[in-house]
Amino acid sequence: MRKPRDFDSELKVLADKAKALKERRVRQLGELVTATGADALDAELLAGVLLDAVASKDAATREGWRKAGAAFFRGKQRKPAPRSERNSEGALPLEGGAASH
Structure with a gap:
């Protein structure tokens, strides 16, 4: 006779994998912000x-x-854009989008 599947443990393993993937994505996004120099901007x-x-x-x-x-x-070096190539207000223009306060 076959052993019944333990759905609870399988769901826990899947949940743990999903959590690890989400943590990895958040960490990579943080690394991207730092690598582009955007960490110098206000939040x-x-x-x-x-x-x-x-x-x-x-x-x-x-x-x-x-x-x-x-x-x-x-x-190769992944440096942020030089100041002369950036918008004076930040990395990207906000025209027609988010209102400035």
Whole structure:
């Protein structure tokens, strides 16, 4: 006769794997923020920039961001953009998106 499956232990293993994957993703996102130099931004500014990027429907702008990101990952030294290439307000313009206070 076959041994019955222990669904509770299988669910626990899956939950543990999901938790580990979520922790890994959060850690990698933190490393990405640090590697790009965005850790120098205020948390409110960084959140606003990310919210604007998520809400952006402009395909040309999104493609520009994608290309800049791809170039960053292809780069050997992975340095943030020089100050002369950054927007004076932060890493990305907030025009038409998040309101500044």
